[in-house]
Amino acid sequence: MEIKTSGRPMHSTFSMKRVIVRTPGGRLVEHFGYKTHSKHTCALCKKELAGKPRGRPIEIRKLSKCERNPVRPFGGMLCSKDTRMIISYRAKVRHGEMKKEDVPLSLRGYL
Numbered sequence: 001m002e003i004k005t006s007g008r009p010m011h012s013t014f015s016m017k018r019v020i021v022r023t024p025g026g027r028l029v030e031h032f033g034y035k036t037h038s039k040h041t042c043a044l045c046k047k048e049l050a051g052k053p054r055g056r057p058i059e060i061r062k063l064s065k066c067e068r069n070p071v072r073p074f075g076g077m078l079c080s081k082d083t084r085m086i087i088s089y090r091a092k093v094r095h096g097e098m099k100k101e102d103v104p105l106s107l108r109g110y111l
């Protein structure tokens with residue numbers, strides 16, 4: 001059976017998600033929607049971040065500033081476990097208990 005397409009230029013793109021649906025009349029038509037965005041992940045351990053909404057940029061822009069990102073150091077970038085680790089490394093380096101060279105190379109950029 002032939003799939004009925006809309007023929008509109010706005011639908012001739014792969015940036016929209018398309019689903020083929022059978023109508024009650026038995027026709028096959030293409031329905032268009034927006035793709036779902038992936039969840040935000042921690043920069044170090046790739047764990048899903050809590051308090052970081054997912055959606056299209058237009059939807060995120062409508063939220064208030066504190067609804068977009070957790071309001072704390074590294075909020076929306078690192079998970080709480082890694083944030084705690086970075087802050088303790090930072091304090092140890094600042095008070096001379098540790099040298100900056102002793103911190104793992106992958107974490108040195110966050111100090």
Ligand SMILES: [Zn+2]
Nearest residue numbers: 042045079082
């Ligand atoms: Zn993490």
